[in-house]
Amino acid sequence: MRSIWNGAISFGLVSIPIKLVNATESHSISFRQIHLADGGRIRYRKVCELDGEEVSGAEIGKGYEEADGSVIPITDEDLAQLPLATAKTIEIMSFVPAEEIDPLQMDAAYYLAANGATAAKPYTLLREALKRSRKVAIAKFALRGRERLGMLRVVDDVIAMHGLLWPDEIRAPEGVAPDVDVTVRDAELDLADALMATLGEVELASLHDDYRDAVEAMIAAKAGGAFEPAEATVEPAGGQVIDLMAALEKSVRAAKASRGEGGGGAEDDAEAGAGAGAGAEVTPMRRRGGAGRKTSTAPKAVGGKKSTAASAKKTAAAAKTTSKKKSTTAKSGTAKSTSAKSTTAKSGTTKSTATKSTSAASAKKAGTAAGAKKAAAPRKRASA
Numbered sequence: 001m002r003s004i005w006n007g008a009i010s011f012g013l014v015s016i017p018i019k020l021v022n023a024t025e026s027h028s029i030s031f032r033q034i035h036l037a038d039g040g041r042i043r044y045r046k047v048c049e050l051d052g053e054e055v056s057g058a059e060i061g062k063g064y065e066e067a068d069g070s071v072i073p074i075t076d077e078d079l080a081q082l083p084l085a086t087a088k089t090i091e092i093m094s095f096v097p098a099e100e101i102d103p104l105q106m107d108a109a110y111y112l113a114a115n116g117a118t119a120a121k122p123y124t125l126l127r128e129a130l131k132r133s134r135k136v137a138i139a140k141f142a143l144r145g146r147e148r149l150g151m152l153r154v155v156d157d158v159i160a161m162h163g164l165l166w167p168d169e170i171r172a173p174e175g176v177a178p179d180v181d182v183t184v185r186d187a188e189l190d191l192a193d194a195l196m197a198t199l200g201e202v203e204l205a206s207l208h209d210d211y212r213d214a215v216e217a218m219i220a221a222k223a224g225g226a227f228e229p230a231e232a233t234v235e236p237a238g239g240q241v242i243d244l245m246a247a248l249e250k251s252v253r254a255a256k257a258s259r260g261e262g263g264g265g266a267e268d269d270a271e272a273g274a275g276a277g278a279g280a281e282v283t284p285m286r287r288r289g290g291a292g293r294k295t296s297t298a299p300k301a302v303g304g305k306k307s308t309a310a311s312a313k314k315t316a317a318a319a320k321t322t323s324k325k326k327s328t329t330a331k332s333g334t335a336k337s338t339s340a341k342s343t344t345a346k347s348g349t350t351k352s353t354a355t356k357s358t359s360a361a362s363a364k365k366a367g368t369a370a371g372a373k374k375a376a377a378p379r380k381r382a383s384a
Contacts (some may be wrong), residue, residue: 003345005143006115007088009126009152016122017092017115022141023160024109030216061353079145090141090150098136101151107163112152130154138164191248199257299318 007021033042047053063071085091093363114123130137130153137152139161149164221227 002149010089010091017119018112019115021111023111086140086142090139092137093136105164110161112159195252
């Protein structure tokens with residue numbers, strides 16, 4: 001990069017030869033003034049007001065205009081004779097924390113490059129000292145005919161210098177703040193915090209000038225003869241009365257949608273603190289009655305299963321009793337025991353274990369009944 005100034009950094013008794021290089025550049029698109037009738041270029045000519053003659057650059061000097069309109073000529077020799085210690089020196093005055101520098105004072109930025117091999121060691125010493133102290137250096141320097149204020153800090157492995165405006169060049173913000181008393185509610189602050197959290201951080205390197213891209217595309221299209229101007233839609237600005245709460249809520253939702261996030265999170269917390277603000281959307285909650293109806297139907301289903309099982313048991317017991325009745329028709333003796341069993345079943349005994357545990361004698365009778373059943377079976381087939 002081309003240097004715009006050569007000098008040295010004065011660091012106490014240490015002198016560091018450096019070169020000053022622009023750290024920024026402008027990418028704005030510039031236009032020429034032309035004559036609309038024929039497209040001819042309009043140029044500014046430097047003409048003397050007294051004789052009306054065009055003057056070349058070699059014939060132009062400096063002058064200071066007094067309040068009455070008279071001009072005092074000032075030559076380069078006059079300026080060179082002034083006692084300006086910073087004409088070729090960046091003189092470090094002090095070291096302060098970076099937080100003490102008001103961003104309003106920030107001006108142009110420059111890189112300081114070591115000028116020669118002998119400057120490498122003191123340059124690195126100053127750079128590392130700035131890193132370890134976590135401070136910035138305040139310095140004076142002269143550039144383009146005037147003395148300026150600067151701030152030196154470390155950027156990667158390079159010392160950068162920001163031009164600073166003098167404190168008396170910063171205007172006081174008088175008459176800028178709103179002249180009416182405004183009260184901000186906590187709910188509004190909560191929504192503002194939610195919007196800030198939703199927007200989150202951004203990589204500055206990913207940002208670019210969309211307007212410049214559009215201008216370049218338009219110029220390329222017009223040069224190719226294929227440009228078709230589109231009608232721009234201009235939204236009305238100013239004078240609108242808006243609902244601040246609703247605007248904040250919509251902003252949070254729009255920010256989440258642009259980041260591909262769903263609802264909930266910080267927005268819901270902010271809306272809960274906001275209360276029923278005007279224009280806010282309210283999501284209806286489920287009624288408790290619905291949940292109660294669902295829980296009340298559950299015991300019915302369980303009860304139905306129990307009654308079905310009980311009826312199945314009763315049917316099985318009835319089938320056993322019927323089979324026993326049929327098996328006792330062969331002999332009258334066994335019929336008595338069967339009638340006794342059926343009478344016991346009718347009396348309300350529903351479990352088969354009650355008849356089995358009567359006595360050892362009834363067990364013998366049951367065995368006799370089983371033998372009678374086997375003897376009676378062939379007789380029925382013969383009669384058929």
